[in-house]
Amino acid sequence: MCGICGCSQPGKxxxxxxxxxxxxxxxxxxxxxxxxxxRLIKVEQDLLSKNNAYAEQNRTYFQQQHxxxxxxxxxxxxxxxxxxxxxxxxxxxxFPIAVIEGDQQTEHDADRIRATGVPALQINxxxxxxxxxxxxxxxxxxxxxxxxxxxxxxxxxxxxxPSSFDxxxxxxxxxxxxxxxxxxxLKYPDxxxxxxxxxINKTDLLPYVDxxxxxxxxxxxxxxxxxxxxxLSSTKGDNFSAWTDWLAGHVKLEA
Amino acid sequence: xxxxxxxxLHWPEGGMAGIAMHELSLLESVRExxxxxxLSQNFNKVTQxxxxxxxxxxxxxxxxxxxxxxxxxxxxxxxxxxxxxxxAGLGVCRQCGxxxxxxxxxxxxxxxxxxFVKIIQGAEMRIKDLxxx
Numbered sequence: 001m002c003g004i005c006g007c008s009q010p011g012k013x014x015x016x017x018x019x020x021x022x023x024x025x026x027x028x029x030x031x032x033x034x035x036x037x038x039r040l041i042k043v044e045q046d047l048l049s050k051n052n053a054y055a056e057q058n059r060t061y062f063q064q065q066h067x068x069x070x071x072x073x074x075x076x077x078x079x080x081x082x083x084x085x086x087x088x089x090x091x092x093x094x095f096p097i098a099v100i101e102g103d104q105q106t107e108h109d110a111d112r113i114r115a116t117g118v119p120a121l122q123i124n125x126x127x128x129x130x131x132x133x134x135x136x137x138x139x140x141x142x143x144x145x146x147x148x149x150x151x152x153x154x155x156x157x158x159x160x161x162p163s164s165f166d167x168x169x170x171x172x173x174x175x176x177x178x179x180x181x182x183x184x185x186l187k188y189p190d191x192x193x194x195x196x197x198x199x200i201n202k203t204d205l206l207p208y209v210d211x212x213x214x215x216x217x218x219x220x221x222x223x224x225x226x227x228x229x230x231x232l233s234s235t236k237g238d239n240f241s242a243w244t245d246w247l248a249g250h251v252k253l254e255a
Numbered sequence: 256x257x258x259x260x261x262x263x264l265h266w267p268e269g270g271m272a273g274i275a276m277h278e279l280s281l282l283e284s285v286r287e288x289x290x291x292x293x294l295s296q297n298f299n300k301v302t303q304x305x306x307x308x309x310x311x312x313x314x315x316x317x318x319x320x321x322x323x324x325x326x327x328x329x330x331x332x333x334x335x336x337x338x339x340x341x342x343a344g345l346g347v348c349r350q351c352g353x354x355x356x357x358x359x360x361x362x363x364x365x366x367x368x369x370x371f372v373k374i375i376q377g378a379e380m381r382i383k384d385l386x387x388x
Contacts, residue, residue, distance in 0.1 A: 161277035223361035
């Protein structure tokens with residue numbers, strides 16, 4: 001057996017891909033000519049271990065302070081910010097609310113949240129396509145999030161990358177609008193698998209689009225049988241209380 | 256507030272032509288983990304990195320290969336060889352208890368068709384080992 005990559009027979013090397021045109025060769029019958037000083041170091045460390053450690057710190061803090069934290073994810077344009085603005089209008093007199101906004105650039109979303117009178121902090125991720133737990137840890141202290149409150153983290157609009165990065169939230173909430181394809185749960189299964197709640201937004205537009213709600217729900221349950229679903233319209237207020245009641249119930253329980 | 260964790264990033268200006276993907280963040284973690292090991296285990300060059308990537312993780316091995324040389328440039332793993340070994344997906348049906356092989360994270364049970372399958376292997380993404388000098 002090769003002591004380098006652990007493979008047991010020469011044929012298995014075919015499964016390894018060339019890296020920059022080079023392949024780790026095993027078709028020779030002699031030993032490796034590595035320099036004597038070369039040595040193998042076992043690492044066995046998860047690539048997300050650092051992010052996950054920060055996420056656990058955040059989660060412990062949220063639990064101690066009774067901060068009910070949501071990580072909102074969606075494609076760009078699904079209506080996360082409008083959903084939050086309307087949510088804040090309904091709930092801000094009942095308990096403290098704070099918002100962390102993630103976008104690659106601009107303060108626009110945080111400005112929209114601040115206009116409602118609640119504190120918001122914008123994180124510009126630059127090249128990065130997701131928020132990470134380390135950045136959130138800094139943000140909660142900079143923002144001074146109150147105890148017994150709701151913290152909404154609006155992630156970068158992206159249905160792929162944020163699914164891997166735990167921020168310490170209680171729940172991931174995926175927002176899907178009816179102006180998108182109803183098969184998005186199948187196209188981006190990792191995110192719908194990771195979410196606990198799916199909001200189908202912009203339902204007031206259903207008469208004008210081909211979105212099949214039942215089909216969408218079936219696809220979502222196919223990738224995540226446990227997922228909860230709320231259909232609503234943020235701008236028209238249809239069924240909006242189902243969402244705000246869900247939130248208020250959780251904040252009360254956590255607080 | 257601009258990228259509070261950005262101090263760790265080494266992405267070259269224009270080098271990735273504006274490409275943003277989580278594989279790059281994961282490669283940053285690889286670089287950081289090996290820099291930490293270099294201090295604790297006393298080496299200054301890495302010639303080979305072996306990653307284990309589960310089939311059910313949301314990581315695209317080709318994207319890792321694509322970004323590896325760029326992220327490792329000017330580090331102790333510059334020009335290192337990248338080996339990626341797959342870990343198969345395995346699950347246990349929450350209904351009938353059958354252990355099944357999984358191709359995707361949402362495969363139903365082939366025995367009882369239940370969609371409630373618990374993933375027990377295949378979500379991994381980790382550094383297995385390094386060859387160092």
